[in-house]
Amino acid sequence: MHRFFLSWDKPACCAVAERLLAVEMDFYKHAVLVPTRESGRQLREFLTASCPEKAVFPPHVLPADQFIQPEEEEDEATRLEELAAWMQSLGDAPHRLYPRLFPKRMPDDFSSLLDMAAALQTLSHSMLNHGVTCGQAADACSGMDERWPDLSRLFSRCGGHLDGWQLRNRTESLLHAAAPSHLASTLLETGGQIIVACVPDIPRPLKHALRHAEEQGIPVQIWVHAPEEERDTFDDWGCPRPEIWAERAIPVREEQIRVTPGPGRLAAETCRIIAQTAESGKTDVALGVCDPDMNVALDARLRSYGWGLYNPEGRPFAGTGIMDLLRHLLLAVEENGKARPVFNLMRSSLLCASLGIRDQQYCCASLDRVRQKFLPETEEYLLKRLRTDHPGAIPSVCKILEWRDRMKEPRQLGERLLAWYPALAAAYGADTEAAETFHSCISGLARLQKKSGLFSAPAMALQLLMRCLHAARVKNGRKEHAVLDALGWMELHFRPEKNLIVTGLNEGIVPEGGMADQFMPEPLRESLGMDSFSRKKARDSFLLTALIHSREREGSLFFVLSRTSSRNDPLTPSSLLMRCADEELPRRVELLFRECSAPEPPLPYRRGGWHIQPAEGWKTATDITAMAPGYRNPWKEREKAFSPTTLKNFLACPMRFWVREALHLNEDEFQPDKEDMAANELGTMLHDVLEQFCRLHPSLEDGMTTASLQREIGEILDETFTRQYGSRPLMPLLLQKRSMEQRLNVYAEQHLEDLRNGWTCIAFEQSVENWRLGDFSLRFRIDRIDRHADGSLRVIDYKTGKTDSCEKKHLGTMKRPDALPLLSPALHPYTRRQKNGKAVHFRWKDLQLPLYVLWAMEEYCGRPTAAYYALPANPLDIGISAWDTLHDPQPGCDICALESARSWILELMRLIREGRGLITAEELGWDTPSYDVFKDLVSSSHETLQDLLGLNITPHLPF
Structure with missing residues (x-):
């Protein structure tokens, strides 16, 4: 040589x-x-x-x-068949067959055995790739490791299984x-x-x-x-010789190192270096991505510059649509008869395209509506609800179920997948490499099932197939926007570009490994000449040194590090970067490990573009139609009645109210993965049960007892719950039902006490349509109205969670009462004086109960009181909280709370009808609302709202 x-x-x-x-x-x-x-x-x-x-x-x-690499032959064992042979070699009880290798009993479930078989397969490939046999490993141990005789038998049994299946073990040829x-x-x-x-x-x-x-x-x-x-x-x-290169100093300069707090900042710093390099006229730039975890952040940031990233190593097969579909199929096989797999399979665009299903969107929406409303546990109940509420989805859902049933037949999975493959390949389109990788594995599975009769259970066969595919990689086609390649560590050494940026040079990645191997400890790897950590360390030391020298005379080299991963796990800089002279080491360690944290993101209303307005200012945009010319105000056109919810949303933040209305944002999005009732659904069911119960028992009757009322309200709940969620609901639903039972038992006891105290229920779920207050039409529904034996009335609103008193729920203190005229000069704070004479100003946050009382005064005459009936999960907090002071002026007040509320209701309805109130809660000094449509719309750029509303919008910071 x-x-x-x-x-x-x-x-x-x-x-x-x-x-x-x-x-x-x-x-x-x-x-x-x-x-x-x-x-x-x-x-x-x-x-x-x-x-x-x-x-x-x-x-x-x-x-x-x-x-x-030997040439491929028809009788060569595929990776899947090799893995199956390792599984068979382990047997059902490896600790009995190989007691020195497995001194303790192993978990005997299929998944654990598959993990061990995969580890042994990796070990065999590693040994054969380095020309090492079990005999050589045993000799190198000099009898100190008793496991190798068992490993040798295990290797022999694996080869025997492949011989019995008439398959050739291609890795054996590497020994010669x-x-x-x-x-x-x-x-x-x-x-x-x-x-x-x-x-x-x-x-x-x-x-x-x-x-x-x-x-x-x-x-x-x-x-x-x-x-x-x-x-x-x-x-x-x-x-490179390990004894020299493993500890040799590496001439990295401090100015070449950049340390950032996270992947996002790493990507930003990388783009900054690229831009600076390009500005200086140097266009030949290469980007090294040693840690693939940084790829997502880098691609996102590079796209924002119009560059884009291409990964020559391809993407893991585990992230393809085929693998997602296999996961859903495995779930369908394991959870036979359950509803959840049907939802997942229908969401697979790949499966729907291969089966010729053209109404996937409609079917998914139908399934989501059924899940949202009924939360079906079983496939049977799901289909029953679909036939009743969405019969148009049934044919496509049945196609999905027929495909699943074909795949579930024992010993047929490989053949069934091969029969389906042409339709899959047609649906997959241009991404042929992923489809071909899949075809190779299912061909091996079909051949294995035919030759050996093993892995007949579909779930086991699927797990075997998925494990084999998990390690595969699929090449990406280069996209038009991709300007830079995401080069791995081993690729960088050979790149010709003079300007190089290396990211993610972290310990455990460069040098690779450092972790103890359960089969091959470091000393054994050293003696056998395998890829030990010291050899990798020497190799990477040389590669890094060569990179530095090759860009020393001409070009540039930067190392950009991140202190955390995308999952916020801490990362350690590569030890290679600390191979400097002893006198430089303290400074280098300080540079690499100094405190480095990302700045706190600004509060939403402090970001640029939060207070968005036309270039001339909001004073020129007098109403919502000037702000959004295409918007049609339904209250102005008298197409929509006012409601307590409308007023409450407007009071939370007038500007947000109008943005949400103009953009038609819907808060009630489907929640396809929910497993229990949302708070409003639980409240609706409690309302239904209470309405039925109070209609049966509005007044005191002879023979009423707490036990009889509790039994009856429980029966109403059972019937209502079963009608909604079927006879076999999800476990979270059963827990919620149990919570409702506890609440209703306390309610029944308190209801009987109210009846004995002279109260009678005279209205339940009272619907009020087109009631006129001033020149405005209102619509709402009152949960319950009671009349006492003395003639007094009370309106009740049920609350299914723990809530504040009526007054605290409706009134809030004002930090800046002088800002209220910005919304309307006709609005005045509700002011009280404390005992020390200091005035406290309140604003209305909600007007629900005052509105109910105003209607009841007109309907029944008199002075009705208002109350919340709280039904929280804690039974001790269940009960009525009355608002007895609504009609009476408080000390230091000119008017009572009800009159203040009336004036606010009328003025707010006028503002909404005229489309006014283009002002934010922050400008009024009000608390920021819990919902926040602005946060997602303007957190990145103010152009989002500009595009949606058709305005020339300029950023404006809050005053």
């Missing part, structure tokens, strides 16, 4: 290409081994670009690990690796050579194949990306 040192004053790709061009122009007859597939593509492109005036015939370039016969013949015929170009890690099988090639008469050259004076720091194969 002849070693040749290329120097490292330029990138490896440039150095290799220049060497090839300098030696001879008939280099096409050589075979060049490069570190990775992407490195090979880069070398071919660079060779072509280096000779623009000549036709260049590139050499045979291939990744080093593919040089010894040789140069591919067709390539060797070509090289001998043309007089070509094998050039190992800057490959920093050569495993034993590759060394064996290269020696075999030399024995056949094919010259082998080792090209090293380092200067001649570094000759002694590399072995005969051009690999």
Whole structure:
């Protein structure tokens, strides 16, 4: 073997290409081994670009690990079949078959055994890729590790299963690796050579194949990306010596390091460096993404600059639509007869397209409506409700269920998936690699089920299939917007760009590993010549050193680090960045580990664009139609009656009220994944039960007892609950029902006490339509109205949660009463004086109970009182809270609360009818409402509302 040192004053790709061009122009007859597939593509492109005036015939370039890959044959075992063989070798009780390997009883569920089989499969690939057998490992342990005889038997049993299935174990051929016969013949015929170009890690099988090639008469050259004076720091194969490189200082300068608090800031800093580099006229920039976790943030930020990111390594198959569909199918198999899998399968656009279902959106909306209202637990109850409420969805849902039932047949999953595959491939479209990867695995599954009869249970077969697909990767097609490649650590060394940005250089990623292996401890890996941590550390030390030197004379190199991951887990900078002189180490550690936190985001109303207004100011936009010219005010057109809810929403924040109205924002979005009643649904059911109960028992009757009333109200609840949610509801629903039972038992007891105290229920769920107050029409519903034996009345509103007193719920103190005229000069605070003479100003937050009382005064005459009937989960808090002071002026007040409320109701309805009130709660000094439509609309840019409302909007900060 002849070693040749290329120097490292330029990138490896440039150095290799220049060497090839300098030696001879008939280099096409050589075979060049490069570190990775992407490195090979880069070398071919660079060779072509280096000779623009000549036709260049590139050499045979291939990744080093593919040089010894055996040719595929029809009887080769797929990864899935290998995994199945490992599963069979473990048996049902591995601790009995292999007591020294598994001294304790293992979990015997299928999933745990599958995890262990996958770990053993990975171990076998790692050993065979490095040319190591169980016998060699046992000899290296010198009898100190008793597990290897058991592992040897386990390996033999796995091979025996594959032989019994008439399948060839392709990894065994790596133990006798040789140069591919067709390539060797070509090289001998043309007089070509094998050039190992800057490959920093050569495993034993590759060394064996290269020696075999030399024995056949094919010259082998080792090209090293380092200067001649570094000759002694590399072995005969051009690999860095661990004893030297594992601790060697690395010339990283402090100004090359940028530390950021999180992925978002890392992406922003990366874009800033790219922009600065481009401004200086340097357009050849490469981006290294050592930690794939940073890809999402980088892609999002680069897109905002109009650049975009492309990942040559592709994306995990686990993130494809096919894998999602397999997960949903597994759930459907395991939860047979349950409703939940039907929802998930119908949401798969891939499945619907393959089955010819064209009304997926309608079906999903129908299913969501059924789930929202009825929360079905069983498939039977789901179909019953669909036939009643949404019969148009039944044909498509039945297609989904028929497909699922075909897949559930024992021993048929592989064949059924193969039969369905053409429709899937047609639906998948251009993403053929994902479909082909899937086809390869299901072909292996079908062959396995046919030959062995194993894994007949669909759930087991699916888990086996999904485990095999989980590790696969699928290439992405390069998008038009993609300007930069997200290069992995091993790709960076070969890139020709002079300006390089390396992100995510974290410990555990570079150098890789560092974790203890359950089968192969570090000392054993060292003695066997495998990829031990010290070898990886030496390799990465050399690669980082070469990167720095190759950009020293021309170009730039930056390392951008994040202190946390996308899941907010802490990250540690790579130890390679701390390989500096002892006197520099304290400063380097301080730089890498200093306190670094993201600034707190500004409050929503302090962000730019929160107070949005036309360029001339809101004073020119006198009403909502000037703000949103396309909006039609239903209250102005008298198409819509006023309600207590309308007034309450307006009082929360007038501006938000109008934005929500103008944009038609709907708060009642479906919640497809909910498993219990929402608060309003629970309240509606309690209202229904209480209405039925009070209609049966409005007044005191002979023989009434607490027990009889509790029994009767419980029966009403049972009937109402079953009618809504079926006979087999979800467990969370049953817990809510139990809570309602407890509340209603207390209510029945208190209801009897009220009746005995002289109260009689005279109205239930009283609907009020088109009631006139002044010139305005109102519509509302009153939960209950009672009359006492002395003739007094009270209006009651049920509250299913713990609530404040009526007064606190309706009135709030004003921090800035002087700002109220900004909304309307006709509105006046409700003012009281404390004992010390200080005036306290209140505003109305809600006008529900005063509105009910005003109607009841007109309907029944007299002075009705108002009350909340609280029904919270805690039985001790259940009871009536009356508002006895509504009609009487308080000390220091000019008018009573009811008269103040009347004036506010009339003025607010006038403002809404005229479309006025373009002012925010912040400007009025009111508390920010709990809902916030502005937060999502203007948190990123004020153009969002500009586009939606059709206005020229300019940012304006709050005063």
